[in-house]
Amino acid sequence: MTHRSPIDPREVSRDHPDIAASLNARIGIVAVIIVCQLWALTAALDAWLGGDVGAVWWLLVFQAAAFVSALLLWIASPRS
DSSP states (O other): OOOOOTTOHHHHHHHOHHHHHHHHHHHHHHHHHHHHHHHHHHHHHHHHHHTOHHHHHHHHHHHHHHHHHHHHHHHHSOOO
């Protein structure tokens, strides 16, 4: 007998399509946040090496906002 976790994709998509859609949407949003954070990290490094400290601070604020938004998305997610 195998034990399945409560968020097994095979069970969720078959039995609860609304939960599967919510999970897929959260995964997509977090993926976009991560890609934006990688872009901001690259831009911040380029600005730092170019001597533009003001841009680095703005990008640091963006990084913090992206982290907080991903954290809020995780906290607001329904528990199964």
